[in-house]
Amino acid sequence: MNAKSIEILNGVFAIILLLIYFLTMGYMIITVFNWDPAIGELVFNNNIIWVANVVGGLVAGVIIANLALSKPGETPVSQVTEISKEYGNGY
Secondary structure, eight states: HHHHHHHHHHHHHHHHHHHHHHHHHHHHHHHHOOOOOTTOOOOOOOOHHHHHHHHHHHHHHHHHHHHSSOOOOOOOHHHHHHHHHTTTTTO
């Protein structure tokens, strides 16, 4: 696998993680908004809490790794710009 394929695969992985996190958190937020205190106590299933914690940790790991790869004083956007110039799609 060449470097470009690995970067594309990493991007797809990050998008999938963010999508799962977005859907999980969205479900939890909608559940809270639709909850009526008269019904009783709001309790989430342990599985959804586990998914939110694990995927949230993975998303945070991806973000921290991206920040760690950028040079001091440089934003990750400039890192993406440099990568795109390497592949001939520069701005």
